[in-house]
Amino acid sequence: MTILHVQNVTGGYTRKPVIQDLSFEMNKGELVGLIGLNGAGKSTTIKHIIGTLLPRAGEIRLNGVTLKENMDQYRTSFTYIPETPVLYEELTLKEHLELTAMAYGLDEKTLAERSEVLLKEFRMEKRLNWFPSHFSKGMRQKVMIMCAFLVNPSLYIIDEPFVGLDPLGIQSLLDQMDAKKRAGAAILMSTHILSTAEKHCDRIILLHEGRVRAQGTMDDLRKAFQMPAATLDDLYIAMTKEQDNEQHA
Template sequence: MGLQVNNLKAGYAGHVVIDDLSFSVPNGQIVALVGLNGAGKSTTLKQVIGQGRLLGGSISLDGRDLTSQPFEYKQLLAYIPEQPILYDELTLAEHLHLMLEAHGQDDKTHWSRVEELLSMFRLNGKEHWLPIHFSKGMKQKVMLVAAFAVDSQLLVIDEPFLGLDVLAQKQLIALMKEKAQNGTAVLLTTHLLDQAKQYVDSFLLLEEGRVSFAGSAEELAQSKNKTNDSLDDLFS
């Protein structure tokens, strides 16, 4: 089933940003929400992760409705924000235990996965470090480890490559593909369209708060009279 967004209406301070927005992210698919600044991408993601006030419509994940079943919905969700969110007083290990415990998955099996991810992102040996000792890129890697250690039905990622080195970017793409292959629905935002076409199954183009296009990279390019080799020039 995956993520279902139906006739969504949302905004802030009395201003409607997205109106009558509908789309789906099937299980096992990687879907990129793209568009110019102000198109409503961040507002949409906030609604999907349950941090915004719904003005209309519905959001569900594998049959769990966000409004009527918020706890059940959010337990199926993992989220990687654009800017890392860490607690100054918690060590790296404490952050990861907290994330696993919030999903009811703080056990030896999942901690073994954590150790694999820490090694992958070169954070092993730093389990007792506090966030003050991490660079921005390292903080972003902490968020990646936390999200990918959890067994989730939906993974939401906001601009995933900001602050990451080239190796970490490649590792992130491999992890997203692995998640999708295991049946997780993946929703992300990105401005790096040429890179995204290498791993994204479908693009959703958001314009003025509504989906104006849904389809493959090639179909997206054709819709804007571009070639598939120039997606980064889509809005020029």
Template structure:
């Protein structure tokens, strides 16, 4: 799996938010997007998942272009948004079955994996619960389970640690490492590097809609505001 983003520029209507963004993500690689609010992280994500059309540039995943074949492109991606999006009329079991149907997954094998993940995130006794009964953190866990039961080549996760308790954060990081070892790739946005420091292969620092620095922690830390790194890492 290789994601190639080349000279990507775009935004909302006449407003250009990101300019000339170029990067690649290789199989089994985790790239972390960092930057202050308004730097262009979410706008870039919205282009990568197809919510926004590029003004210029290209997005290609496994030789499949977002513009030329958006359906085939999107089938390779699992996305976890910053704010959980669940259907209020569906219970947890129905949400999982919905994902199985959408991604055309093997039902028996996927349910076996779903039960494993539900147990990890302590949701295994809540299959009959509806979203109205879930806390913010529990909704986030549901979104994570729904994404991780897929066979996606690329996982795009926007601020995954917000709302999660410490145990859930560690469980998620373990699952990320597990998927990486199997060849899946990740693009994760975060405001603080320290949580991902031991797991990310590369950091991309966005500033004013452009890539201001990229590379390992050691390569970019002198170019990134200390508040993004954390006092312990400076």
């Protein structure tokens, strides 16, 4: 069953589009890696999906609706973990969880149950009444992660999740992602850490200069590049070189 459907999307901040004619789908229980160089259009793609940018052409459907058709349903269907943690400096960790739960319409009992599990998993139980100014980069990241997982949406959008997390934090995040996947959620993850992407993602979307260069499982990609036994790093480098050659030819 399709959860996210991105169809021929063109868009960006200014008149010159950053992403062009972008199309891909995400299904239930799938972890998809969005891979690309700096400036390839990963963040712009994400901004279109979360609705802070609107596509100039094409449409994005989440659980069958576009943002315009049903804003409430669209927004309830996903949570987002940005690359740089965005926290309210004036709220404690506990209040961040409470605010998120309120906004997504969770009842207090669910909030208590779910946050207990998450706080334990990410070893933050003792920091409930702390303000973000006392948190390290990794802890701030954990607050974002906990808020996103608290809601239990059908789509998770995670931008560069591993930077700043300690090894235990990375493991907890991977465990959480795995559990949600098995429960039927889809996860879109953008990252530069290719070895982790290769190991955990069911499918990979390779973005290059605003377009989908290739997408599919690792085997699909190896076939497309005619490089059996290649790692994602090899494929990636091959892709960028190919592009250079085309440009110089």
